Amino acid sequence: MPRHIDSFKGRISIAAFLVSGGPCLIAGSVVQDGPDLVLRDVSGSLPLPIDPGIPAPCWCALSVDAEGRMEVRYHQPIRPSEEVARLHRRFDLLKRRHEIHQTIRDFFLKKGFLETDTPVAVANPGMEPFLDTWSVGDRWLRTSPELHMKRLMAAGFDKIFQMGPCFRKGDRGTLHREEFHMLEWYRVFADLNMLTEDLEALLTALAPLAETPAYFTAGIERRTVVEVFREYLNLELTDHQYREPLQKALKQRGIPHATDDDWDTLYFLLFLNFIEPHLGKDRPFLLTDYPASQSALAKKAPIVPGKLPTCYRFELYLRGTELANAFYEVTDEAEQRTRFRADNETRKTLNKPTYPLDEQFLAALASGLPPSAGIALGVDRLVLALLEVETLDELLPFS
Amino acid sequence: MIKTDQFRKKLKVELDGDPYMMVDVDFVRPGKGQGFVRTKLKHMITGSVVERTFKSGEAVKPAEVRDEEMQFLYENGGEYTFMDNKTYEQVTMNTDQLGDTVNYIYEGINATISFFNDLPIGCEIANFVELEIVECEPGIKGNTATNTMKPAVVSTGYRVNVPLFVNQGEWIRIDTRTGDYSERCKRPEGR
Structure with a gap:
């Protein structure tokens, strides 16, 4: 038996799923039988159908041929759930x-x-x-x-x-x-x-x-806040307290705001509606x-x-x-x-x-x-x- | 009042006295500042879409829109009269208010009329209606291809393209969402 399989054998006691001809699977475990590694069906109730409507991941499975050579095959889980399929997509x-x-x-x-x-x-x-x-x-x-x-x-x-x-x-x-x-x-x-x-x-x-x-x-590209307000709104920001120019700009463009909205709120209403969508286009x-x-x-x-x-x-x-x-x-x-x-x-x-x-x-x-x-x-x-x-x-x- | 955290698509709200339906809602927090809710709103009468950004926590008035099952009675000079099946109350809508729906309504068809402040603002009918072809070139027998079309006029006056095998006097089903021919059908009972 090749050494790499021998070293792996202990861990092959886990069940392996192998493609068995048609669109169905069998489950079994790989065990040593004399000089050979063979697959033993341990489920006793196979094969199981696969729902072709659900996409599912392919896992690597081990199979062993008559000479005891290990082969890696791909297969799908027996019963892929919607959740597995969702993640797999x-x-x-x-x-x-x-x-x-x-x-x-x-x-x-x-x-x-x-x-x-x-x-x-x-x-x-x-x-x-x-x-x-x-x-x-x-x-x-x-x-x-x-x-x-x-x-x-x-x-x-x-x-x-x-x-x-x-x-x-x-x-x-x-x-x-x-x-x-x-x-x-x-x-x-x-x-x-x-x-x-x-x-x-x-x-x-x-x-x-x-x-x-x-x-x-x-x-x-780098631009200042003052520059983008000038470019997109033709509005010159000169201070961060005087609200009237901002209120006027909002009113002109039909954006409602409350009379007690502070400078920063008015700033953001203008910024979010008229400036932000344009930034970083190219x-x-x-x-x-x-x-x-x-x-x-x-x-x-x-x-x-x-x-x-x-x-x-x-x-x-x-x-x-x-x-x-x-x-x-x-x-x-x-x-x-x-x-x-x-x-x-x-x-x-x-x-x-x-x-x-x-x-x-x-x-x-x-x-x-x-x-x-x-x-x-x-x-x-x-x-x-x-x-x-x-x-x-x-x-x-x-x- | 409806607060911003309850905003969702299809919510009907009243803004500046007009009814709007939310078609898009998104939360946005610029920098580490206060949050805002960006919405796209469709005017329920004109169909125009506007964008509005609300401060998080702000509240708007729900639009009092009610739906009534009604029956189409008759048309007179561009005015369409519907009647409530239960109360026999009648309302009249014009072609602008009805939009594309005017193409498909026939006497006796059931419609869902929406009212805002007791004024009719919208009319919904089934996804498919059956209508008789009143005008089209004679059908070509045996030509069952559905990809070659010819123009036809149905009983409501609506022009629609139909496959070559369809004849005048036959009935067809039209998809009212797209306005397209769907299939040939039998004359519905009682029509």
């Missing part, structure tokens, strides 16, 4: 999805980034007033790994990335899932330009896996210089009189879909504490739970975090864009 799509994940990992490892993992259930979830999550015991499911990753940065990890699940309660839509796959990477002694270079190189690295590679290698698009009122954890830019106060934040758009959000990070502890408190105040007015301030994170900033930049990218949406699939429901295997 997505086999190629899912395989490509996981190849994309692997390529992303390889990209960062080759660039000298360290892959990190941080807790998924955290004591202090993100403070952003509009993000909600679930509590698990005395912890919360994270909405992003950013606070933990910044703590690692403060401890000397200068180039780190992480890819894993994040949670946003209530976010359900064709491009939103309550649990989703997030990629975040951070660089110490870096600004948004370096992240843009990373992003461009990442998209180029992924291009061979894309339906339309040329789109991803075409380079990134090549990846970066929208930069966000209004200071939407700075979240980004540093604010120096104020220039007569100009829209901005912050160091950009977002990536591919074919009208928002994909990533980058900050030149707030590294000042006092500034961060003020913003957290303000977030909690906003949460109170929205009747949402308030969270204790993340003192360990604040202490990390206080210890002196150098200038840093970080970015969060929705991996599932990136896969959609690469594979040109329209909705997450069509892509993801489990709902």
